[in-house]
Amino acid sequence: MVTDIIAIRNCIGHAKTKIDDNLNIHFWNDKEGYNFSQTYTFEEFIFFYQDFYRLLLIQKVSLTIVKLVQSLRNLLLSKK
Numbered sequence: 181m182v183t184d185i186i187a188i189r190n191c192i193g194h195a196k197t198k199i200d201d202n203l204n205i206h207f208w209n210d211k212e213g214y215n216f217s218q219t220y221t222f223e224e225f226i227f228f229y230q231d232f233y234r235l236l237l238i239q240k241v242s243l244t245i246v247k248l249v250q251s252l253r254n255l256l257l258s259k260k
Contacts, residue, residue: 184228187209187214191216194211196209202221204222206218206219
């Protein structure tokens with residue numbers, strides 16, 4: 181399964197994009213097993229990526245907390 185993020189990244193990488201006069205961004209890719217065609221207004225595209233990066237940040241912070249808790253636990257257990 182290909183997410184929109186991966187599909188858009190591949191469209192950009194393979195020059196399968198077009199920005200019209202109204203700043204609508206068109207993405208399409210029908211090669212390499214894709215059947216992707218999506219159009220975003222500039223504002224929609226910015227919000228789309230803001231949500232994606234927020235989720236990445238939340239995931240990174242969560243993993244960092246888990247690592248810190250594990251390290252603290254190991255430190256406390258090693259002193260017993």
